[in-house]
Amino acid sequence: MNDIGPMQVVRAGNLREVLAALDKAGTGILLLTQPDGAFERTVTDGDLRRLLLETGSLEATLERLPKIQSVVLPEGFTRRQALDLMNQHAINHVPVLDAAGRAVAVVERREIDEQILLSTPHMGDTERDFVEEAFRTNWIAPLGPNVDAFERELADLVGIGHAAALSSGTAAIHLALRLLGVGPGDRVFCSTLTFAASANPIVYQGAEPVFIDSDDISWNMSPAALEAGLVAGQREGKLPKAVIVVNLYGQSADMDPLMALCRQYGVALVEDAAESLGARYKGRASGTFGALGIYSFNGNKIITTSGGGMLVSDDQAMIERARFLATQARDPAPHYQHSEIGFNYRMSNILAGVGRGQLRVLQQRVEARRAVFLKYRAALADIDALQWMPEPQWSYATHWLSACTITPRSGMDSAELIRRLAGELIEARPLWKPMHLQPVFAQCAYFRHGAESVSDRLFAQGLCLPSGSNMSEAQVDRIVDTIRKVVRG
DSSP, X not given: OOOOGGGEEOTTSBHHHHXXXXXXXXXXXXXXXXXTSOEEEEEEHHHHHHHHHHHOOTTXXXXXXXXXXXOOEETTOOHHHHHHHHHHHTOSEEEEXXXXXXXXXXXXXHHHOOOBOSSOOOOOSHHHHHHHHHHHXXXXXXXXXHHHHHHHHHHHHHTOSEEEEESOHHHHHHHHHHHTTOXXXXXXXXXXXXXXXXXXXXXXXXXXXXXXXXXXXXXXXXXXXXXXXXXXXXXXXXXXXXXXEEOGGGOOOOHHHHHHHHHHHTOEEEEEOTTOTTOEETTEEXXXXXXXXXXXXXXXXXXXXXXXXXXXXSOHHHHHHHHHXXXXXXXXXXXXXXXXXXXXXXXXXXXXXXXXXXXXXXXXXXXXXXXXXXHHHHHTTTOTTEEEOOOOTTEEOOOSSEEEXXXXXXXXXXXXXXXXXXXXXXXXXXXOOOGGGSGGGTTSOEEXXXXXXXXXXXXXXXXXXXXXXXXXHHHHHHHHHHHHHHHHO
């Protein structure tokens, strides 16, 4: 907002003086003020041209300007309110008045119309090189050199034997369950605090989802809740065929106790690392602990191929089988022959080129997102109502999304904070709504961490803040200032 001193004029001023003031202000409008300081109306260059044509003299005063009701804003307005008002009246400047009707500022469209989104793609130049190579060599259709190279390069980066590039992370989970023989009548345990894509493939296979609570240590699957579920399953004579452990918001679950439980009960573990590529657990890459692991390259992920995913494993036979199933299960015959049902799940050579370029800057993207989270935490450390997603000693989290909770005793809940941020064109989102609270899974069993459901509390109190690796310092500062004003105010 501008200093309004040079913009204020009175009716006694002549056109020569007022035109000079308009030129000095450089905003395209002036503020006509009454002798007692009260705001009367805005004055534009068009108003002055019409007055000059009417009077024919630069010495004419503003006394002949008609009285009009100008569009104004009260103090305490939001960016959204200001933009809506500007759009409604097709204007780019609005005076701001205090309670006494005096102008205290002028808000300009160009200063407030920037929206800060939650997590936007961050592209570079290397991606273009690989994509252009695909065009030059006419490798446009699915499969090709970029796909093969992307698989090798990602497997090498995370330290696992084999990888299959697929059309989505969801496809990777679906194939993982198919490879593990999950089918009708089976049960699959799954983290409840996650996106629906983690659980939907269980139903694709005709199996029954059973949901497992989070713990407070990592916000990921609770070993205590998993043990309770396994004990109950053994007692009923129906242990799960697999356990899907989801690594939320760029942080690994506590894998050692979860893996120990799965080994004890003879259950396969699938690691859903869709949100945690680049994270580590005790120095080892997230996504490499289970029988199978999956990554996502959706548009909002830490690196992206626009849409895509990867299935990884040290079991070469399973990954080869996954590639077969993902390519419509076409038999090795000179004609189109299919002995079983397959899927159209392979990644295109063009998108794999994007992924190869993105993979080269993964660590930079991780460092940038961690820096955003650490700045939020440091800058807002004095606001006790905010509690940040913990990072245990064994974790190196990417903070793909900067997540926190706001305690009810602050007088504001997460929904209200999200709404207030939206008013300032800052996109924040709730934490994932737990799967056991979703209408589509209402009939499914659920095992809590203890007497309290941790995931219910996190959902009720939690939110994610903008976290993009391409955010500027000024944008982070704006978010911090807004949160401070909203929560403290």
